[in-house]
Amino acid sequence: MKKLFTLLSLLLSFHAFADLRATGDLGIVIEREDGNALIINTTEHKRLSKIEKLGDLSHASVVFSRDQRYAYIFGRDGGLSKIDMLKDAIVKRIIQAGNSIGGAISQDGKLIAVSNYTPGGIKVFSSDTLELVADIPSDYGKGLRSKVVGLVDAPGQLFVFSLFDAGEIWLADFKNPKAPVIKKFPNIGKQPYDALMSPDGHYYIAGLFGEPGLALLDLWNLEAGVKHILSEYGKDDEKLPVYKMPHLEGWAIAGDYLFAPAIGQHKVLVINKNTWELHDTIAVVGQPVFVMARPDARQVWVNFAFPDNNQMQIIDVKDLSLRKTLTPGKAVLHMEFTPRGEQVWIALRDDNQLVIYDTETLQEVTRLPANKPNGIFFSSRAHKIGL
């Protein structure tokens, strides 16, 4: 009897513990076709729950509240969903536009901005209530509205974003959320398709699809305007077809170098961060999509567009050499490093799996099922500028 009692109390106390959940090692995995988000534990390699009915998540991204309790999911269909990762529940869900591409959270965590294709522009919401705070249409003359891409947060309660059709970069200062101040940089180059913020919040860099090179904005020196870098690179080379647009969210800044995907060439560009000139190029197997640095920046991991999307390549930053080519499975869509980078999670859309690698040995650790996964986002993003 006594034994039974101890067993019972043990079970009960276990249960009490199980109810507690710290959010620092949680993450969200998007299942693109089902419109689901999985909440996962990155330490235990476990799926904890599934949040359903989040709409069209074929191009979804996620930001986290600074207390790491809430995840905000931006869907393709203009949906913005606030998820409570402690309660496995949707707190609120709104449809704020017809077609969206991504979002950002402000420096103070109080504002959520969404970048929209149709109607073009950004909308800014209270992170608490998801009530509209500001609506900034991307008008660029003659009644035209541009698709908005590359939306990120920056120090000083700023949101920075690019206008794909207009070729402009806009900076919105939300120190007073009721009266945001917009500064526009026109003529930054043709068709900026995505952008990134350097991890220190110093530089905003947009990739250009319509012409060679990148557009660089130094946030410490706005008067200097936008500088066009690498404009000569690949100007006369034949462009290979691009079957998927690269993503710059995870552009890698490692040491003195910025690693970026070339467009229409099977190369990773290595740019000197002091001179903004091309330092080197690294030949890879396909059109790079994500070029992401491990948090310690010793390695850069690259995945590829169709038809080379079954492979990944790892660059050793020490000597800018290719360390290894991995074939994790079918349709590698996204990757996410654990906060200090000992492991990386990879989404395999056509294998319906997540695979986890040890980044030191480059050996597989384990696999988890997920239906058509296309995005992996860990809560450690909550404390990173530009994510």
Added chain:
Amino acid sequence: MNKWLFLLFVTSIAFAGEPSPDRKSTLRNLLKQDCGACHGLTLKGGMGPALLPEVLAGKSDELLISTILEGRQGTAMPPWRPFINHDEAAWLLGILRKP
């Protein structure tokens, strides 16, 4: 039989008209996933325009099949000829046109 004639015969069987059921499911997946990357999973548009029946209604098969196979220069639409033949592009277009 002449070897070349034989080859021609075999390839024309393999490629003529409707794709095989296996190939159809590959193509459907391609449409949803890879075309969907630009045109949206539900084809309502993204970086590329919507490919819904009403959008395509006024445009000829010829134009759209050649867009799929050759891409459109100066835009983000890439050529799919290395992966899809003419009949397969026509079959895909048929799916796109069906409401």
